[in-house]
Amino acid sequence: xxxxxxxxxxxxxxxxxxxxxxxxxxxxxxxxxxxxxxxxxxxxxxxxxxxxxxxxxxxxxxxxxxxxxxxxxxxxxxxxxxxxxxxxxxxxxxxxxxxxxxxxxxxxxxxxxxxxxxxxxxxxxxxxxxxxxxxxxxxxxxxxxxxxxxxxxxxxxxxxxxxxxxxxxxxxxxxxxxxxxxxxxxxxxxxxxxxxxxxxxxxxxxxxxxxxxxxxxxxxxxxxxxxxxxxxxxxxxxxxxxxxxxxxxxxxxxxxxxxxxxxxxxxxxxxxxxxxxxxxxxxxxxx
Ligand code: ATR
Numbered sequence: 001x002x003x004x005x006x007x008x009x010x011x012x013x014x015x016x017x018x019x020x021x022x023x024x025x026x027x028x029x030x031x032x033x034x035x036x037x038x039x040x041x042x043x044x045x046x047x048x049x050x051x052x053x054x055x056x057x058x059x060x061x062x063x064x065x066x067x068x069x070x071x072x073x074x075x076x077x078x079x080x081x082x083x084x085x086x087x088x089x090x091x092x093x094x095x096x097x098x099x100x101x102x103x104x105x106x107x108x109x110x111x112x113x114x115x116x117x118x119x120x121x122x123x124x125x126x127x128x129x130x131x132x133x134x135x136x137x138x139x140x141x142x143x144x145x146x147x148x149x150x151x152x153x154x155x156x157x158x159x160x161x162x163x164x165x166x167x168x169x170x171x172x173x174x175x176x177x178x179x180x181x182x183x184x185x186x187x188x189x190x191x192x193x194x195x196x197x198x199x200x201x202x203x204x205x206x207x208x209x210x211x212x213x214x215x216x217x218x219x220x221x222x223x224x225x226x227x228x229x230x231x232x233x234x235x236x237x238x239x240x241x242x243x244x245x246x247x248x249x250x251x252x253x254x255x256x257x258x259x260x261x262x263x264x265x266x267x268x269x270x271x272x273x274x275x276x277x278x279x280x281x282x283x284x285x286x287x
Contacts, residue, residue, distance in 0.1 A: 013042035014065060015268060018049040018057060018079075019072035026282045027070055030261050033281035034273035051078065058082040061101065068268040069099040070261070076140065083108045093144045098264040109267055113144030115260030116229065117152060122259075124225050124251040125197060128152035132194055135159050136214045137201035138166040138182070141229055145201060146174050154178060158195070160188040162202075189219055197225045198242075205236040217241040220248065227251040232286070254282065 013035070017027045028044050035042040049057045054075055061069055071079050076095040080086065083099065085107040090096050096108035121128065131154045135142050138161035149157060157180045161167035167182030174180045183191060192198075204214040210233055217238070220226060226242040231253035235243075242248040258279045265273045 013040060013067050013269070014045075015042065015068045015070075016045035016047050016061075016066060017070040017072060018047045018054075018075055020048060020050050020074060022046050022048045022072070025072065026257065026285055027072075027261060029285045030258065030278045030281050031265070033277050034261070034265055037274040037277040038269075038271075040269070049075065051075070054078055055082060058106070061099075062104075062106065066101055068101055068264070070264055071097050071099065080108060082106070089114070089147060093147050095140055095144065097260065098267055100267050109264070110144055111260045111263035111267070112141065112256070113146075113148030115258075115263050116145050116256040117148040118259045118263070119255030120197075120227060120251060121152075123255050124227065124249055128154055128197075130155050131196040132156045133158070133197045133199065134188065134191065134195045135199045135201055136188075136204075137161060138163070138170045139201065142201040143170060145199065145229075146170065146180065150174060150176055150178060150180070157181070158183060158188075158191055160185060160191075185215065188215065192219050193221055195221060195224060197227065200226075200228045200230070200236070200238055203230070205238050206230045207232045211237060213238055213241075217245055220246045222246050223248060225249045225251060229253040229256055231257055234286075254279065258282065 031044040084105040087109045090110040098109040159167040164184035171182035239250040
């Protein structure tokens with residue numbers, strides 16, 4: 001994460017989030033709490049931007065002096081066309097969720113994968129090196145996490161997807177010194193016994209279809225770590241049954257949301273915000 005080179009040293013900070021829909025975004029309440037805790041005078045605006053307004057919005061962001069922007073669905077890929085520069089991770093992942101506006105230039109970052117991995121390390125697995133990880137899903141969320149995970153030197157990464165081709169393609173793209181392999185759901189059954197950490201990156205189990213399971217709980221090895229990117233509900237059925245029936249340590253998706261925001265904050269302001277305050281603000285707004 002960048003250091004103080006982006007630090008904003010005069011006047012109130014102007015930030016925001018663009019997305020469509022955007023009304024339910026928890027980012028404004030989370031960032032407001034982070035600013036308060038840091039004693040910063042800042043405004044974080046919620047901007048409802050339709051795809052056909054994206055180009056003009058980026059122009060407005062430059063002209064109106066925004067210091068930074070978060071980007072959410074459906075703009076994470078398209079927004080790259082309107083930036084001056086991309087961070088290496090954002091380029092490799094092929095998606096941007098954070099923009100820094102400094103010295104008249106817009107630079108894109110992706111803090112989703114790194115935010116997820118920081119959350120996993122802080123809340124469940126301090127040391128990821130040497131672990132065998134299985135991800136369910138091969139979409140955009142999975143891409144970011146595979147990229148960030150590989151920086152932690154796991155022993156092996158398996159990507160399992162309903163559409164096997166997408167798993168294989170993603171694995172092929174990221175295969176490095178560490179083996180990254182793609183499998184179908186059926187093949188996953190065979191691989192599960194060697195897995196230390198299972199991560200659900202699919203939307204299966206998300207509100208309102210909270211009874212859906214991405215795979216049968218009986219297949220999950222006892223006592224492993226099971227993680228889910230979903231944070232609505234805070235504990236998915238996958239996590240609850242893994243915990244109760246398989247004695248697993250479980251890790252929910254709220255931390256990913258908090259840390260992706262915390263790393264964005266660091267890119268904008270040059271120091272770490274209070275993540276506990278941010279987490280509590282999101283929890284309070286969910287209640
Ligand atoms: P995201 O950016 O959240 O990852 P995405 O790029 O649309 O969203 O990817 C969604 C992922 O969840 C995919 O891996 C998808 O599987 P397919 O590639 O086979 O479509 C997976 N997914 C979504 N709904 C699913 C379901 N009901 N069962 C299994 N996998 C599902």
